[in-house]
Amino acid sequence: MSETESLSSSLATSLRTHPCGALRAAHVGESVRLGGWVHRSRDLGGLVFLDLRDRAGVVQLAFGPDWSDAATLSSAAAVGVESVILVDGIVVARAEGQRNPDMPTGEIDVQVTALRVVGPANTPAFPVAPAKGDKLPAEELRLRHRYLDLRRAELQRNLVLRHHLMQATRRFLDARGFLELETPILTKPTPEGARDYLVPSRVHPGEFYALPQSPQIYKQLFMCAGYDRYFQIARCFRDEDLRADRQPEFTQIDIEASFITQDDILAMAEALIVELWTVGGVGTPPSFPRMRYADAMERYGCDRPDLRYGLELYDATAVFAASDLSFVKAAIERGERVRGLRVPGGATMSRKQTDELEQLAKGAGASGLIVLKRGADGLEGKVAKFLDATAADALALEEGELGLYVAGPDRISSPALDRVRQAVAQRLDLVPADGHEFVIVTDFPMFDRDPETGALAAVHHPFTAPHPDDVALLDRAPERARALAYDVVYNGLELGGGSIRISDPALQARIFGLLGIDEATAQARFGFLLEALRSGAPPHGGIAFGLDRIAMLLAGTGSLRDVIAFPKTTAARALFEGAPSPVPPQDLHDLSLRLAVRGGDA
């Protein structure tokens, strides 16, 4: 309401006195001039009604012989939907029985005395005004005619929300002394793990810029330069395959600060998220629980656990070690474990449903899924006969419960049980629709080891500081060393993450060494960061949030395409403009490029 009121005065121009959606009973008697799109029209013969729409809302225009001349009346009857018109008229109160309680402007009409069609519209490719029961047109059409899709109330709401989230972010960070600083779009190929988008240099034949996957190195340079609180609503680019929640160009709320600890960053990050969720109309607790990575993996099999429901994992190795299941005993003798979860009420699941769960577990690499139900007479299931009478109690299975177990190394059983847990929660409808469960996961490992090559890779990125207690582990058992890295998790989704960075050049060199990056390579790839670290680097760290995903969650939509004005398709195409596209041979020549594939009809 307050937004509509403030729009009312600020949107007045030489061509209009009010935005359409702002008119109310208080305006009755005023002469107004309006501009907008014809939302719908109803021609009753002697009377014509047009619904006029702008971004503030919809108002009904009334045309009639007592106040409109014949020419105005006939052009009102003839104008097509989605045409842009300018009208002069008088705001009148509607008679009893003619009011529309479903419209904010439903108390009044604008009796039009003059009409000008300034932007006639062809019949739109798909309807902008929703009819009850109408399905959305195909995504392809919506993208191809994006200017029409963006006219729809739903997308306007989403983009307005996105705007408010961005402004709230700027206010919040500005108030805390953060400087909004920009970083280049044409950059050097980055140490991130995703593929880079490359841009050929005309001036330097054979050389390329990369579009940034994130401003990571630049924000550290800002810290070294003494700009001790930085933020940016930064566009990032990654040339990887798309998903409903993944676009090749996306926006991060990128934050970095100096002279801080992990707790400082996380307190600030919590407060920002609380602010954004408030803007989105969703209440949150003032601070979020913390969970160590190792605990998250042990209890949920996942580094971003969904805490809206229980179904925690537990260790059942001892029970199965006492069984006659040879394949399980063999696994246990190899030092592996049996872990699983109890599903209250799960004994009602059909064989077909539990088979599907097993397929999920196998799809995640597990060799199988042990399914046990506790009925009135004890354990049921394919392997029940290999377990003794005390097993049900030892497994803590109550009557009516389903137990699901995976034997194997944790690196297999965790992801398998994670999938099973999520699937069970969905099938049994255990996920509360209005649940809002945050958790901050800390103490991520520094490295993981490539199972084939045995090489270490940075879990976060190569500039992440090790946990001070684990520095000694770096040489002895680097895969056990924890990092000062953290993620903010909401309903099982990663909102953002970050780390404390290495500010000691000697330590940074050591980490590069562990990652197999030799000095020459390090110098070539990010020498300028190393030099900065050697030139007086403050302790610093930061965090980055996915703005698109946050907007998507708060808008209540399942697709990033609904909160991005001009998104790409899953094949990374922009259908409205037809990008990417072949370029004329001359352009390639100027860039010293020759195509190895034949490119289109250019």
Add this chain to the structure above:
RNA sequence: GGGGGCGUAGCUCAGUUUGGUUAGAGCACUCGACUGUCACUCGAGAGGUCGCGGGUUCGAGCCCCGUCGCUCCCGCCA
């Protein structure tokens, strides 16, 4: 890179199971009627490369092969 779904009028869909006359419906559109509608109503009309290419067949929207587009998922995305 792999797997699933979808593609028929401007839009949303039916028709494909079991090949057989001229491919239908609702909305939108055009024309006509209508002075209080708000998804106006009523009457009439126009509108089709069944995504594209090839094949099987006397005959293909329907079966087969290929291909393109959109979408969901796996891989991938520190």
